[in-house]
Amino acid sequence: MADVADVVVVGGGIGGASLAFALAREGLGVTVLEATLEYEDRVRGESLLPWGVKEARQLGVEEIMLDAGAHVAPLWKQYSEGLGQAGELPMSRMVDGIPGALNLRHPAACQALIEAAAAQGANVVRGVREVKLAGGGSPAVSYVAGAQAHEVTASLVVGANGRASTVRKQAGIVLARQEPISHVAGLLVDGLDDVPDDHDVTATEGDIMFLMFHQGGGRARLYLVVGASGQHRFSGPHGTEQFLASCALPCQPWSEQVTAAKPAGPCATYPGDETWTATPYAEGVVLIGDAAGHNNPIIGQGLSIALRDARTVRDLVLDGARTPAAFAPYGQERLTRMERLRLIAEAVAATRVEDATNRAARRAFLAEKVAAKDPEVFTLLIGAFAGPEIIPDELVRPDLLDRIRSA
Ligand SMILES: Cc1cc2nc3c(=O)[nH]c(=O)nc-3n(C[C@H](O)[C@H](O)[C@H](O)COP(=O)(O)OP(=O)(O)OC[C@H]3O[C@@H](n4cnc5c(N)ncnc54)[C@H](O)[C@@H]3O)c2cc1C
Structure with missing residues (x-):
């Protein structure tokens, strides 16, 4: 029965x-x-x-x-090639009453x-x-x-x-x-006791985007995002080694600690x-x-x-x-x-990791718009943290992607 x-x-x-x-x-x-x-x-x-x-x-x-x-992350620090620290994202101020992201x-x-x-x-x-x-x-x-x-x-x-x-x-x-426009690889690591865990980190250098989400006790989840051609970059018997070595981005201050961190789980890559x-x-x-x-x-x-x-x-x-x-x-x-989040993801991929010869120009285009708090770009990106519904309909403009790509 x-x-x-x-x-x-x-x-x-x-x-x-x-x-x-x-x-x-x-x-x-x-x-x-x-x-x-x-x-x-x-x-x-x-x-x-x-x-x-x-x-x-x-x-x-x-x-x-x-x-x-769960570890509360009230702040992200952003690092960029040639700039070092490029900005801060206050996770504690994205949504009323919410103290930050939860890791x-x-x-x-x-x-x-x-x-x-x-x-x-x-x-x-x-x-x-x-x-x-x-x-x-x-x-x-x-x-x-x-x-x-x-x-x-x-x-x-x-x-x-x-x-x-x-x-x-x-x-x-x-x-x-x-179809995939990027690939995301991840690895959990221990041994980051010397790295402050009061903020999380994103860094972009060359064709790689690095993210570090602290979990407390010297543990963090690391991600490396690469373009569509990078599918196999961190796979195979030396995948974990290659992953850690690729975390050494000169623009971010924790490269030494991160590359020496101890893997605490598998390294795997997923399509973007x-x-x-x-x-x-x-x-x-x-x-x-x-x-x-x-x-x-x-x-x-x-x-x-x-x-x-x-x-x-x-x-x-x-x-x-x-x-x-x-x-x-x-x-x-x-x-x-999902339409709004897809637009944000594509804008981020197009400026950070997409296989392209004008990557620097694309990043400069986006950085300028963010610095000027241009509502179209600024509100769109904040939507990823505060919720995609905060983006007014008239600011959801897929032609932004053409403007980024042709920068
Ligand atoms: C590399 C990577 C990084 C990511 N980073 C982030 C991030 O930082 N922040 C974020 O918000 N999201 C992130 N995501 C996305 C996030 O992990 C997923 O969207 C989320 O886990 C989806 O949750 P879910 O419950 O829908 O599915 P899942 O987490 O996939 O859970 C599905 C469950 O169903 C079970 N199951 C599967 N088949 C069957 C079956 N036939 N019968 C019974 N049970 C079954 C599975 O065992 C599993 O427990 C990331 C994803 C990837 C791949």
């Missing part, structure tokens, strides 16, 4: 576990089906930007992340969130395989756990199972895709591609987080996107939404959000 839940959430990552927590807290019967038995470092997002922290607060999961050891190891965040969901009464099943949409007219999911096959029926299935979502494929939802859809829902199914489409990781938005999705879907579900028509406003808002 099938088990019964109000909502089945497939995927217990940041998005799925947060939504499960928030719905269970409101008294709904929630089952979470998570493929892993233990969360592992898959080189994912570990810095939640201020607009995402606001979403976390509204979902009730900010405290959970802080209790799990937390991805597996620790997922574990804390799934435990919190279980503590609110969600039925969490780990190590599931062969998860399939089932049930014909009414939403249901079949899966295998241990040696046993199971089925659970519900009023709604939430697909929160990441970029390669099987729920999405089985529901027949197709994503549009922009984008996916989206206007309809992240179907009969009995709604998608959240990467399953519904992902932004280019160059601007580190995925955690915030997943939490905005979880908060929006929570509110709709508590209002009784179960049908595609009821989720249409979510699809429309998400489409607009």
